[in-house]
Amino acid sequence: MTKKQMLGLGLGLVGFLVPWVVDLPGLNFTGQVTLGIFLMAACFWVLEPVPIYTTSLLVIFLEVLLLSAEGPLYTMSRPPTVQPAAATDVPGVWLPGATLKSERFVLIERAGTAPQQLEVEILERQGDQIRVRQANLSTNELVWTKPDHWQATYRPSSYRTFFGALADPIIILFLGGCLLADASVKYRLDRALTRLFLKPVGERPAMIVLGLLLATAVLSAFMSNTATTAMMMTVILPILARMPEGDPARIAVVLAIPVGANIGGIATPIGTPPNAIALAALQKAGIHIPFGTWVMMALPLVLITLVLCWVLLVRLFPANAKAVKLDLEGRFDRSSKALVLYGVFGLTALLWFTEQQHGISSNIVAFLPVVALPMLGVVGKKEIHALPWDVFWLMAGGISLGTAIRDTGLAQWMVGSVNWATLGTFAILAGLAFFSYFLANFLSHTVTVTLLAPIAITLGASGQAGSGFSLATALVTIAVASSYGMTLPISTPPNAIAMGTGVLETRHLVKAGGLIGGLGMILVLLCARYYWPLFVH
Amino acid sequence: MSNIYILCVEDEPEVLEAVIRDLAPFERVFPIESASTVNEARRVVAECILPKGKLGLVICDHILPGEDGVSFLVELQQDSRTVAARKVLLTAHAGLEATVEAVNLASLNHYIAKPWTQEDLLNVTRRQLTDFVLEQETNLYPFLTILEADRLTEKIRQAPLPSDE
Numbered sequence: 001m002t003k004k005q006m007l008g009l010g011l012g013l014v015g016f017l018v019p020w021v022v023d024l025p026g027l028n029f030t031g032q033v034t035l036g037i038f039l040m041a042a043c044f045w046v047l048e049p050v051p052i053y054t055t056s057l058l059v060i061f062l063e064v065l066l067l068s069a070e071g072p073l074y075t076m077s078r079p080p081t082v083q084p085a086a087a088t089d090v091p092g093v094w095l096p097g098a099t100l101k102s103e104r105f106v107l108i109e110r111a112g113t114a115p116q117q118l119e120v121e122i123l124e125r126q127g128d129q130i131r132v133r134q135a136n137l138s139t140n141e142l143v144w145t146k147p148d149h150w151q152a153t154y155r156p157s158s159y160r161t162f163f164g165a166l167a168d169p170i171i172i173l174f175l176g177g178c179l180l181a182d183a184s185v186k187y188r189l190d191r192a193l194t195r196l197f198l199k200p201v202g203e204r205p206a207m208i209v210l211g212l213l214l215a216t217a218v219l220s221a222f223m224s225n226t227a228t229t230a231m232m233m234t235v236i237l238p239i240l241a242r243m244p245e246g247d248p249a250r251i252a253v254v255l256a257i258p259v260g261a262n263i264g265g266i267a268t269p270i271g272t273p274p275n276a277i278a279l280a281a282l283q284k285a286g287i288h289i290p291f292g293t294w295v296m297m298a299l300p301l302v303l304i305t306l307v308l309c310w311v312l313l314v315r316l317f318p319a320n321a322k323a324v325k326l327d328l329e330g331r332f333d334r335s336s337k338a339l340v341l342y343g344v345f346g347l348t349a350l351l352w353f354t355e356q357q358h359g360i361s362s363n364i365v366a367f368l369p370v371v372a373l374p375m376l377g378v379v380g381k382k383e384i385h386a387l388p389w390d391v392f393w394l395m396a397g398g399i400s401l402g403t404a405i406r407d408t409g410l411a412q413w414m415v416g417s418v419n420w421a422t423l424g425t426f427a428i429l430a431g432l433a434f435f436s437y438f439l440a441n442f443l444s445h446t447v448t449v450t451l452l453a454p455i456a457i458t459l460g461a462s463g464q465a466g467s468g469f470s471l472a473t474a475l476v477t478i479a480v481a482s483s484y485g486m487t488l489p490i491s492t493p494p495n496a497i498a499m500g501t502g503v504l505e506t507r508h509l510v511k512a513g514g515l516i517g518g519l520g521m522i523l524v525l526l527c528a529r530y531y532w533p534l535f536v537h
Numbered sequence: 538m539s540n541i542y543i544l545c546v547e548d549e550p551e552v553l554e555a556v557i558r559d560l561a562p563f564e565r566v567f568p569i570e571s572a573s574t575v576n577e578a579r580r581v582v583a584e585c586i587l588p589k590g591k592l593g594l595v596i597c598d599h600i601l602p603g604e605d606g607v608s609f610l611v612e613l614q615q616d617s618r619t620v621a622a623r624k625v626l627l628t629a630h631a632g633l634e635a636t637v638e639a640v641n642l643a644s645l646n647h648y649i650a651k652p653w654t655q656e657d658l659l660n661v662t663r664r665q666l667t668d669f670v671l672e673q674e675t676n677l678y679p680f681l682t683i684l685e686a687d688r689l690t691e692k693i694r695q696a697p698l699p700s701d702e
Contacts, residue, residue: 185694230693230694231694233678233681233693234681234686234689234690234693234694237678237681237682237686238681238682238686240681240682241682241683245565386697497678500676500678500679501678501679501681502678502679
């Protein structure tokens with residue numbers, strides 16, 4: 001275990017325990033418990049003493065244990081209750097004085113939910129007993145003798161809510177996307193498409209870089225960025241052998257792949273997990289962005305960025321070679337199963353893009369390939385087992401943590417401690433974008449968005465950010481900005497793969513990634529200010 | 538990434554020079570070391586190769602002054618640090634007995650008869666080194682430009698990906 005990991009483990013445990021010991025003013029007990037889980041998860045996700053997806057699973061487990069109605073913390077610390085005693089010859093019932101809340105109310109036990117509060121009229125006091133009048137208070141009811149118990153104001157969620165994050169509709173959307181991508185890899189549709197895209201670019205190195213950027217971006221809009229990068233590397237590295245050693249264009253060619261993959265991921269909801277996390281958070285807040293709308297919002301940004309990347313890469317790493325021959329092999333598989341795959345893929349994509357016309361949510365459409373591909377024998381158990389379950393679980397932990405932060409009032413409390421109104425709506429948006437970009441350079445992009453989404457949700461819901469603040473714009477901004485975090489080899493797995501080829505040095509990546517990120521931030525903010533508000537409010 | 542070395546053992550200087558010249562296309566990724574006797578080869582492996590990396594491929598003559606080449610290959614096969622190295626015999630006069638010993642006790646991977654052609658030597662080297670990295674390395678991308686890209690690609694596509702995006 002490295003020092004960094006030990007630090008992460010220590011800080012995480014301290015973060016988890018502090019809210020149990022220190023009483024934070026204005027935050028209720030369950031909010032404090034959630035804060036503990038949040039602090040621990042943040043330390044674990046940032047410093048990685050354990051793999052990040054296992055942190056997600058731990059988050060779900062702790063939520064079930066500590067926050068759910070079925071969890072041991074809730075069931076074992078139920079407050080004591082007493083039955084009212086009937087008064088003889090006089091009106092009302094007798095209760096211990098301790099049951100009184102604010103001298104006017106008592107709390108009646110209601111199984112599985114928060115207690116019912118009843119206003120009572122005090123008729124008589126005798127020692128620590130009181131006689132009260134309340135029409136609905138019979139001697140069969142159970143009255144809380146500790147009305148200031150932490151459970152008095154807390155309505156716990158069922159453990160189904162927390163476990164349910166593992167099958168959140170957004171996870172299903174991703175499941176569908178991943179299965180389509182895996183099937184495409186199995187039947188080499190990805191390679192065949194790459195060949196199709198690269199055919200028209202000719203032999204000039206600059207055009208090849210453009211072709212690679214576009215091909216990678218298109219594929220990574222539907223496949224995981226990492227899988228796209230891995231596939232494209234196997235396509236381009238043998239080509240690289242034909243370029244003279246020491247030609248800077250070799251660097252441009254290799255860099256085009258991770259850059260294209262990272263940027264291409266922005267284009268669709270299934271392009272990369274951060275998009276899905278943002279959409280899941282929005283759905284919980286009652287805002288649904290259809291698949292096609294997301295693409296309309298993201299596509300101009302993606303295209304402009306890709307053109308800028310192309311200019312940058314070609315300028316930074318100009319080619320010495322006049323021409324490089326691309327002879328790519330890879331034909332479209334015409335077996336019957338491959339044809340079924342093309343059909344299912346086409347139908348799913350069509351339904352995704354026409355969501356606004358037929359009104360069937362893209363999350364539901366995503367289940368079509370999940371049902372059809374295994375049923376028709378296009379994929380088997382092997383592909384099902386090979387799905388990226390760790391990614392699904394990582395996302396689920398984030399979704400479930402977001403729910404807990406909102407439901408326990410923690411988000412409200414966190415946001416309330418800053419005076420946002422003085423900042424201005426656009427400044428808040430810009431702040432979120434830069435913070436997301438900054439974190440994404442060091443953390444997993446999914447984790448970045450997971451940590452920032454609840455803050456944005458609460459800002460929007462609390463109205464603290466001003467009336468011009470659009471929740472949807474804010475979350476799209478956070479998700480998109482995170483995809484630009486690609487300065488360092490550790491920023492994203494595509495970067496790590498590109499570095500692993502041995503063709504690049506870190507400084508190449510830092511130079512290109514940093515410039516693209518900086519330009520990207522300007523573009524993102526322009527979109528957030530002038531373009532995205534045309535689609536979402 | 539630690540270096541993967543090619544070791545050539547040959548006692549005639551002109552022949553050694555020719556082998557190294559023929560293998561030049563690999564030199565950029567796979568540094569080449571040479572020795573003219575088994576004793577020297579042993580020292581090169583212990584002092585130059587193992588401290589800085591792994592032995593990936595040995596191309597060895599059989600008839601050498603002092604100990605013969607096959608016994609050196611057998612010795613490499615018995616050492617856990619060099620057992621994975623691919624072993625090629627490049628010789629004109631290895632008798633049946635020595636060849637059988639090389640196959641049975643040194644797991645000889647290939648036999649090239651002198652005189653050889655450069656094309657043949659390059660192909661054998663490429664195939665043997667591809668086998669070596671497929672078996673020994675986790676990051677295969679650096680070898681895609683120089684070894685058998687098809688087989689490496691197949692392995693990359695089947696391997697699980699890092700997926701914490």
